[in-house]
Amino acid sequence: MNRELHCHITQFLTRETYLLDHRKYEEWLDMLADDIVYRMPMRVTKEAKDGPNLVEEMTFFEETKKSLTTRVNRLRTSSAWVDNPAPRQRHFITNILVEQGSQPNEWQVRSCFLFMRSRGSDIDVEQLFGERLDVIRNANEEWKIASRTIYPDQAVLGVMNLSMFL
């Protein structure tokens, strides 16, 4: 994988992080392909013999661009109380691994995320961490997220809701 491409994709994800942390959700939506599949399966605790400890059948997010847009619109109302007053949030994205995707203009990108949030004057910090598997597409000179699967590492989420995007 050439260095320039890796740099490009890393920059792209860093910009995304910036938009999310600053609640520039409309600009964030523009980074998503119209046919995006955005999902967050569940992590469970399984015995080693039972294979990967992920459940795809039940999820925390099962979204299309339309439903993500509805979520963003909701956060823009005056009564989305989780965001009014808004908690502070940071996404930390690391360990970015880029591989060729199934299409010539698509790349499979794995990354680790750490999401931290501080609400009101709470001393306790909410956090969520895990891995993302993205398909990032380059179409007409533009980069878009074509799909995202978010795998949390917690079987019991350490956040009181998922009002954020990961």
Add this chain to the structure above:
Amino acid sequence: MSRNRLNEKTFQTLKQKMAEGLLPQWVVTDPEIYELELEEIFGHTWQFLAHESELKEPGSYVTRWMVNDPVLLVKTNSGELKAFLNSCTHRGSHLCTADAGNRKTFTCAYHGWSYNLEGDLIGIVAGDKVYGQEMKKDEWSLRRIPKIGIYQGMIFGNLDPKAMPLEEYLGDMKWYFDMLLGRSDGGMEVRGVPQRWVAHANWKMTSENFAADPYHVQTTHRSTVELGISPKDPLYAGYGHQVVLGHGHGINVITSATGRSAYRFQGLPESMWPMFERNLCPEQVDILSRTTVFVGGVFPNLSFVSPIHGTEGHLHNYLNFRVWRPLGPEKVEVWCWFMIDKAAPEEYKEEAYKGYIGSFGPSGTLEQDDTEIWARIVQASRGIMARDKELSYNNLCNYLMGFDRVEPDNTFPGPGIAYPTCYLDALSRSMHEYWLELLTRDLSGAE
């Protein structure tokens, strides 16, 4: 602050205030009350463990919690369900640490004792060489959860060997469970596994919020009104009946201003309607056909909601059950099961699941704001003024809605005491009255 300790007088005051429709705010997160609740309420009431569809084959198991008691629920070779304390009888180690799976035996990681699906101790490492007369294997089986009961596929456990039978405890709730869980051939099924997350909340308030409080919908969930997803009429969640059942249980049957729903049978496919008519009595069919949302609860910490919701413009029905597992006076672990009629078309199930993810569960556009509100309750209930047991600061919560004014509607076709509105505190009051009755059982025995 000995004057602020629990004593006989405190409970007398509680009783008196509750008779006036007032709940002292100090009870919300009081640590002493919390300890008492664990013993007197969670030690004696029926708690939901799992739905039968989660345990399909012999050897299937799930691990659950009854507050702090770890529970291992297994399906034996004969197809029977058995529940044990998930703790090895040797030194008490947590026996099975997975959430679910399938096994013939459970072996402890500490010294290797193993148990079969019946809970019998069947293997002791080096047994004959290290134990002699002192070991009588059959005395060291896994400890049974004293009682388990199943109703309409819902499996409950009870830690009190003397507890009343589950069916008696559920009482009139059975009739509504029959309608919700038994309307379809084959009943309901759980999709995947329950979602789990942690809310900053007190279990009483989350139970009350779900089971008994349609009044909050218009404000807490106003964002959906602003979006045009929910109706503008501030009374919309209040139309219908609030039904108070025994033992702190109850259900809200939310219809509309006309008493009918725009979506017959909650918008379930028409092909399913004859099945409902076959499985239910005419009164249940009547209620089911014209209700938009059912929301209610089984005391102490099981709630349910059966709404119609969708993410892409078309609406679907589903059934969501949840357990509020207390993790402390200000914390609950939420367990959330998505259930759907086994007999529904696969396509419908898929759409209903998406509707659920969009509305309830931790990411739900409705539920997100509930969690925020729950946190605001505990946050404002820990100070000296809120906590004062002598009520010198008038630290009382208001449960006066409809008090002494709204009379039951005797024409309602279902059992229970049905009031002709869901904007009412009758069910909340009955939950808290039962709560107090259980807390003071020993005291009143002494009187």
